[in-house]
Structures are given as C-alpha cells and as structure tokens.
Amino acid sequence: MQVSVHMHGILRDQLPPxxxxxxxxxxxxxxxVGDLLAHLDIKRxxxxxxxxxxxxxxxxxxxxxxxxxxxxxIGGGCET
Amino acid sequence: xxxxxxxxILHVNLTTGELTIEEPEEKFYRKYMGGSAMGVYYLLxxxxxxxxxxxxxxxLALCLSVMTGTPISGQSRMTAVAKSPLTGGIGDSQCGxxxxxxxxxxxxxxxxxxxxxEKPVYLWIHDGRAELRDAGHLxxxxxxxxxxxxxxxxxxxxIEVLQVxxxxxxxVRFAAIINKSNRANGRTGMGAxxxxxxxxxxxxxxxxxxxxxxxAALSELARWGATHFPESDVAGLGKYGTAETTGAQQRAGGxxxxxxxxxxxxRWEAIDGTTxxxxxxxxxxxxxxxxxxxxxxxxxxxxCKRVVEIKEGPYQVDPKYGGPEYETxxxxxxxxxxxxxxxxxxxxxxxxxxxMDTISCGATIAWAMECFEEELITVEDTGGIELRYGNAxxxxxxxxxxxxxxxxxxxxxxxxxxAAAKIGRxxxxxxITSKNQETPAHMPHTKRTLAVIYAVNPFxxxxxxxxxxxxxxxxxxxxxxxxxHDPQPKLALNAEMVRYAMIxxxxxxxxxxxxxxxxxxxxxxxxxxxxxxVKAAQAVTGWNVSLYELMQVGERRLNMLRAxxxxxxxxxxxxxxxxxxxxxxxxxxKTDGYVLDRDEWRRAVDTYYAMCGWDVETGYPTRPxxxxxxxxxxxxxxxxx
Ligand code: SF4
Numbered sequence: 001m002q003v004s005v006h007m008h009g010i011l012r013d014q015l016p017p018x019x020x021x022x023x024x025x026x027x028x029x030x031x032x033v034g035d036l037l038a039h040l041d042i043k044r045x046x047x048x049x050x051x052x053x054x055x056x057x058x059x060x061x062x063x064x065x066x067x068x069x070x071x072x073x074i075g076g077g078c079e080t
Numbered sequence: 081x082x083x084x085x086x087x088x089i090l091h092v093n094l095t096t097g098e099l100t101i102e103e104p105e106e107k108f109y110r111k112y113m114g115g116s117a118m119g120v121y122y123l124l125x126x127x128x129x130x131x132x133x134x135x136x137x138x139x140l141a142l143c144l145s146v147m148t149g150t151p152i153s154g155q156s157r158m159t160a161v162a163k164s165p166l167t168g169g170i171g172d173s174q175c176g177x178x179x180x181x182x183x184x185x186x187x188x189x190x191x192x193x194x195x196x197x198e199k200p201v202y203l204w205i206h207d208g209r210a211e212l213r214d215a216g217h218l219x220x221x222x223x224x225x226x227x228x229x230x231x232x233x234x235x236x237x238x239i240e241v242l243q244v245x246x247x248x249x250x251x252v253r254f255a256a257i258i259n260k261s262n263r264a265n266g267r268t269g270m271g272a273x274x275x276x277x278x279x280x281x282x283x284x285x286x287x288x289x290x291x292x293x294x295x296a297a298l299s300e301l302a303r304w305g306a307t308h309f310p311e312s313d314v315a316g317l318g319k320y321g322t323a324e325t326t327g328a329q330q331r332a333g334g335x336x337x338x339x340x341x342x343x344x345x346x347r348w349e350a351i352d353g354t355t356x357x358x359x360x361x362x363x364x365x366x367x368x369x370x371x372x373x374x375x376x377x378x379x380x381x382x383x384c385k386r387v388v389e390i391k392e393g394p395y396q397v398d399p400k401y402g403g404p405e406y407e408t409x410x411x412x413x414x415x416x417x418x419x420x421x422x423x424x425x426x427x428x429x430x431x432x433x434x435x436m437d438t439i440s441c442g443a444t445i446a447w448a449m450e451c452f453e454e455e456l457i458t459v460e461d462t463g464g465i466e467l468r469y470g471n472a473x474x475x476x477x478x479x480x481x482x483x484x485x486x487x488x489x490x491x492x493x494x495x496x497x498x499a500a501a502k503i504g505r506x507x508x509x510x511x512i513t514s515k516n517q518e519t520p521a522h523m524p525h526t527k528r529t530l531a532v533i534y535a536v537n538p539f540x541x542x543x544x545x546x547x548x549x550x551x552x553x554x555x556x557x558x559x560x561x562x563x564x565h566d567p568q569p570k571l572a573l574n575a576e577m578v579r580y581a582m583i584x585x586x587x588x589x590x591x592x593x594x595x596x597x598x599x600x601x602x603x604x605x606x607x608x609x610x611x612x613x614v615k616a617a618q619a620v621t622g623w624n625v626s627l628y629e630l631m632q633v634g635e636r637r638l639n640m641l642r643a644x645x646x647x648x649x650x651x652x653x654x655x656x657x658x659x660x661x662x663x664x665x666x667x668x669x670k671t672d673g674y675v676l677d678r679d680e681w682r683r684a685v686d687t688y689y690a691m692c693g694w695d696v697e698t699g700y701p702t703r704p705x706x707x708x709x710x711x712x713x714x715x716x717x718x719x720x721x
Contacts, residue, residue, distance in 0.1 A: 009324040010316030012354065021354070045313060045554055049331050053670050071328045072316050073554055073605065078325075078332040078526055 001064035002026050003036065008071045011042065027062065034058035036068065047071045083293040084146040084620040085109055090188045090210055092203060094277050095136060095195030099210050110623060111710065113630075114145025114189065116172050117593035117637035119161030120644055122192050123170070124717055129647045133165040133269075134251055134276040136196035142183075142242070142282065143191075145595035149184030149290050149378070150620050152302050153607065154600025156181040156378035158242075159592060160270040164539060166253045166440070166495050167515040169645040169654070171268035172539045175242075176385075176597060179259040179284065181378035182240040186286030197278040202243075204234070206285045215280035220246060222433045223261040224400050230283055242282045245435025247483045248275030252493040254440035254518075258432060262375075262385070262402025266437040268517065268539050293622025301615055305600075305607050306381050313605040316353075318382040319370070322406035323353035333671030334526035336519075337414040338469055339446040340512050340660060343523055344669030347419035351409045360425055362389035362399045375402065377597065382607065384599060388425045395426035395476065404428040404438070407543075410521035411442025412479070416449055417469030424472075427479045434483035440495060443518035445478050447496040447510055448488075456505045463487040512658045515540035515650075519658065522548065525666055525674040528573040529581035532684050535655045536699070538641035544598055547584035549577070551604035558609040561627065562587065573680055578687045583631075590634030636709045639701045642694070643714045652699030655685060 004024050007014065012021030025039060033048050033056050049055050051067040062068070087109075089102045112118045119141030131137035140162040147155045158180035164171025183191075187208035200215040218226045227241045240259060248255035248271030255271030256264040265271070292298050309315060316324045326348055329335040333343035349355060358364060361373030375385035386403025390396050397403075404412070404424055412418060412427040431438045445467075451457040452467040459466065465474050465488070481489025491499050497516040500508040512519045517540025524531035527549040534541040552559055553567040562584065568577050584603045587610060591601055594617060600606060601613045608616070610627055617625040645651065657676065665675040689696045693705035703715040 008327040009320055009354065013319070020358075043311070047328070047331070053331075069327075069331065071331060072324075073313065073550065074316055074325045074328060078329045078334040078522075078548075078550065 001029055001031070001062070003062055003064075003066040003068055005036070005040065006067070006069045007040070008069065009074060010072055011044065011046070011070055014041065031062055032058060033060045033062065036062060042070065045073050047073060082106060082109070083291050083622045084150060085114075085189045085290060086184065086187055088188050089190040089192060090205070092191060092193045092210075092212070093195045094193065094197040094201065094212075094279060097212055099212070109146055111633070112636070113590075113593045113633050114148070115143050115157070115159040115174070115593040115595040116161055117633060117640065118143040118145070118190055119159055119172075120170065120637065120640045123161060123163070124640060124644060124714060126192075126194075127163070131163060133163040133168070133171075134272060136277070138163050138273055138276070140193040140270070140273050140277065141190060142193070143595070144180055144184050144189050145593065147594055147596065147617065147620050149181040150292050150298065151379055152298055152616055153305055153380040153382060154377075154597035155595070156380070157595040157597060158183065158265070159595060160257055160265040162270060162273040164268040165251070165272045166269040167517055167540045169515060169648055169650045170538050170641045171270055171273070172592070172641065173265040173267040173270050174592060174595070175257065175259060175263050175265040176377035177240070177260045177263035178378045179240040179242050179263070180595070182286060183284045184286070184290055185288055186284040187288060191282065193277060193279060196276065200278045200280050202230075202281040202283060203279065204283050207287060218280050219249065222246060223258045223435060224398065224433060226281060227261050230281065234283065236285055239283050239285045242284075243280060243435070244271045244275040245433060247434040247436045248272055250485045250493070251276060252436055252482060252485065253495045253498070254437040254444075256431070256435050256437045258435045261400050262432050264432070264437065266439065267542070271435045292620050294619040297615065297619035301608070301612060301619065309381055309607060312607050314382055314599055314607050317384050317599060318374070320353035320357050321384055321386045321403070323351070323356055323404065323409045325406050326352035326409065329521075331670070332526050333666070333669040333674070334523045335414050336410060336521050336523055338417050339415055339450040339510060340519070340523070340658070341450070341664070341666070342668045343525060343666050343671035343674070345414040345417070345419075348414065350419040351413040351421050351424060353406070356386065356388070356403070356409070356421060360388045360390055360397070360421060361403065362387045380597070380600065382599060390422050390425060393422060395422035397422070397425045397429050401429040401432040407521050408438040408442065411439050411446065412475060415442055415446035415521070416475050418472045418475050420472040423476050426476050430476070430479045430483055436483055439520050440518045441479060441482060443512060444482070444492050444496040444499070445475055447512065447518075448478070448492060448499070450510045451507045454510070456507045457503065461488055461503070510660060512660060513541070514657055515654055517541050523671075524657070524661060524676060525671055528571055529577050531573065531657060531661070531676055531681050532578060532581050532688050533585060535657050535685060536688055538638070538645050545585055545588050546581050547588070547603045552580050555604040558604055561610045562603060573684045575687050578684050579691060582688060582691050586631050586634040586638065588634070589638045590630040593633050593637045594630065632709060636711055639706060639709055640711065640714060642699070642701050643706070643718055646698075646700040647718055652689075652697065655699055657681065
C-alpha cells in the first residue's frame, strides 16, 4: 500500500530539499504508524495526524491512500 | 571578588542628573539573583503606590543577573521592570541580544532609573564609568538611524544600544525598548516609560568579562549542549525560528485566527517558519540563509533569530530590523486573517524601527478588524481605511499610524482595552485582553492551564510564564525533577493540572530572575533541563545552589510582583480572561465549538490561589506566605496584619 506523508518543520530535512517535506511511501499491508516512522527513520518526539484530524498512536494500522502529517512537538507542542 | 556578577548597581536620577553606585552585599544577589526579582525589589522599596506610570515618579529597573555574560547559551538576557502604562500594575519584560552581556562587561548588574530629564538624554556607560549626554539630535529618530549615529559619534563599533523609538517617545502604551534595532523588551509598555523619562537610549561598552567559579564545569555543560543540540527538540527552532510551530498549532486547532474567533487558519502554510526560511530570509535566493538569515544572542548556539531581507515589491524589508517570530506572524497574520508574509515582515520592521510590541500591536489591529467586520467601527473612525480581515495593506498602514499616533492609530496606540472604552458601541465584547494586555498566540481552549496563568499572571496574559500542558506527558524525566509524576488527560483543568501550572510557573519565574532564555533552559523541551540550570548557576557563581533554592527565588519573585499589584489595589477582580473565551465557541477545525467553562475556570483559579498560599478572596499574598519566602519586609510594605 501507499501512504502520502507530509513531514513538517525540521522533519522535512530528512528528505531532499526539493521535496519540501512531502513524499509517498510504499509499505506492506498491515503496516502501522510505528512501521512508517521506522521506515522514515524518525527518531524525534513527534505527533502523527491523519487527514481527518485523528491522531493515532504507533500501533494504528495504516490504510492504502492514507495521508499522514508528522509534526515535531516544538515548544511543548499543542494538542487537542 | 564575586563570580558572575559585578556587585554594582547604578542609580540614575534623571531629574537631578545625579548618578550613584550601590554595592549590595552577596546575600542580596543570592536571594534575588537578578532580573525581574531584582527589579521589583527596587520598585517596592523606593516607589510609593499610586504613581503615574508615565510620570517622573515611576521607576524603570533594567536588571541583569548573576549569570549574564558568562560563556553558556541563553544567558544574555535583561529584564525591564516598571509600573506599566498598559496594565496599571507591574510591568515586566525580557530581552535578549548582545546588550545584556555588554552591560555586564561595562561594569553593572542593574540600572535603576528615576525621575525625568528636562531634555532628551542618553546614558553612556563604559568600563564602570557612567555619564548622561544630550540626545536632542536623536529624539524623533528611528532605531536603526540612532544606532548608526551613536556608533559614529562614540567612535566604537562594539557599543550596544538599548533605546526607545518614536513610539516610546509618543507614549504608545505598548511601546517596546529595543536593542540591536531588532530585539525587544516587548511587553507591558516599558518603552513608553523610558520615553516618558526623556531617556532616549542606554549605550554600553565594556571589556571586563565576569569571572566564572568553575570554568571546567561550565565548559562541560556548554559542550554537552552543542553536542545534543542537533537531536534536541529545539533544533527546528534554531533552523526555522519560532514560527516552525505554526503547523503544529494549526493541526491542533490552536492557531488563533480572526481575533480568536477560530483555531485554524486555512492559509497557515503561507506564513509558517519553513516558508519564511525558503522565501524571505536573507540569503534564501542563494540557499545561504543558514549563514545570512539567522542571528543569535551573545554566546548562544541555537541561533533562532530571523533576518529578513526583501528588496523588491510593495513590502521591502531592511535586514537590520530582523525578522518576525511566531508571535508576530500570528498577531499580524492569522489574528488578522493576513497570509501575505512580506506584509507581516513589514509590520515587524515598523515595530522594531519605531519601538513597539508586535503582540499587542497586531492583536489590537485584529480586534479593530473584528469590530469593523461587525460594523461597530466604520470608515468614519478609520479615516477611510477598510480595516477588514485579510487586508494586508490596511494592516501595515495601521501599524505605521499607531507608531506615529496618526489618525485612528492614535486611538489604537492606547491598546485595545482603552480604545474599546473610548469607542464604546459594545466593542469591548471582542477584546482578547487580560489586565488590558492583549493575549499572545497560544489558546487556552487547547492548552487549558493557560486559562489560569493568563488570568493570574501579575502583568497580564503571558505565554512564557509556565510550561504548556502537553509537556507534562511528553517529558516525564524532566517533570519528575520537579515532583510532577501524574500527567492528566488532554484538556483537563483539575487540581493536578493547576499544581503543574504553578510549579512550572515557579521555575519559569526563577528563570526570569536568573535571566536565562526559556528556549535554552526550562522544564521540558528546552536544550537544558532544571538539573542543568542548577549546574550552570553553581558553575558560574561558585555557590552550592540547589533546585529548591532556585524554585524559591521564582516563587519569591512572583509574590513580589503580586504584592506590587496588591499595593496598587489590583487583586483577584483583575485576574480575568476575555469574555469571548467563555461566550463565543470557536469556529472550524478540530476545536470547532470549543469554549471555556466559567465555573471550571473559577474553581481552578481558587485552587491556584490556595496552593500559592494567597488570600482566595482578594488574590493578595499573605503575611505568612511572604515570611515563609524570607520577604516579611514586603508584608510590612503592604501593611499586612
Ligand atoms: S535560543 Fe534564540 S532567543 Fe534564546 S538565547 Fe538563543 S538565539 Fe537568543
């Protein structure tokens, strides 16, 4: 399956500059948010959000076509 | 010989022209450490209640700390304290830059300014010597020009200039004190106080760096910081500036938009930190913005300050005036519904050039825009300006008119609360002020402890006075150092969250006394945690300082600030939040429909006073509490039984 990813702030530096933090990732079916973070080699404290605003934890199983935004928690972050 | 500080406070009487040097004993420094605690000490001791904030009897204290100017990130801070012309109570504001360190090298730990000069003057301090000089030729001129003139006149490129711009001279109630032409003691109108004294500038130059008790320990800490910075949670803050946080606020529905009508701004990506980095930072056209587009404070590895340069188009921006912070992109941006980043950078430039607080200025304009949209303010008032949400041109124009007190700008220069009182017509319904100070860009709707701290903070709504809610959950190790072990569910405002707010507030209060940058030291996401703040203080001073002792300094400061207000008759009834936060549910995004609950909030504030050991009825500090903090003299000052 494929998920599109938007890595915000300093996280975008893990991708080539021209990507501006956006990429598409192919993962095995059944892959979780944790797998995605490992695939992207993200080691920082982050908050992951889906397109519908839902903020899943690392065990959440992704679906084909999911749009995932990943944020660092600068300044202690903001959550609802 | 003390380590870290000079042991000298300069007293300046502008009315008589007299300059005297006080040499307080060591225990004074250890008890108050510096900054805000040191400043309010002089205000309580030497100024009676009831003075006119813009009259000669107000005292302006400019205080460093025992750590300023030493080789560790985040120590170059100076606090300005005076009675505030905006809040009517205590005013308090910190700046960074190079001025604080240079002032220490010039020989003083604090400057206490009284009276009013007959004609404009500036204070020139160099290597322990101080003199007042004529500033007639500088009056009315903008910060960048004044800085250049003084450099030439004094024949020294290494001077640091702290000054008021034309806005401070004209008594704009949220005028800032500016240094380096781009750093500000922004909040609570300290620039208006300095201007009212006819003190145009304080210029410092010195060659005496403070000694450090344990150099090896301090270098070890500095090395640790430099090594850990790239993987730390402040790495992005360094590279993309404070506006890196815009996206995270938006996601949570916590990005104050249209004067706090909504928590989401659909065009947020146009104004966030990465867009600023890619488009308008100096050097962006050659991909060299890390080199040319970032600036720092003395000795800091983080380099979070922005340098914007725009050479073409309707909004050209001179890099000497720096670049906008998150607070600034928010107040001139999302608060006003403006997504034109160059226009926001222009408004920021005007604020630094004329000397104004970007938070109060942008938020006051946003309030006026909402009133305009509601047809409570019309073109009759504004002199033909369509002050609508999203009108970038009107926003920039109004910023300039406020700075110059021209037309409707003269009304807004009083701050939104006084402007609402003057205009009437129900415009006060839309205010977003606490103690007359406009609310910064963090929403109590999403971070509930802000609802308590915004209200009870002695100098009005402030976002840098405690740790925001999510940190309790994200940083368990550092929280544990403060005895905080029980993070609560999101959006809770129960006793444990009030305890969290109060304890982290005491640490932040300590940091505003020992005067360190809250991006470098802090209780959670900062480069250094509480244990490392203790190590730094020990290494610099040679005192065997403990975290307990620092927390007491913080609590002492807070009690002194509240006591100052109590003496002015300002207590619980002034600890309010904007009506809007309770009465008008947010619109759109994740926080659609969110509104604060009055009863829950009131209970939380009661709990807070009780935990602080204050009188729950009046909100005043009590004698036993003041005595427990070793400041019984403040209780005497207040005439407490
Ligand atoms: S983190 Fe930023 S504001 Fe703080 S001392 Fe460093 S450069 Fe200055």
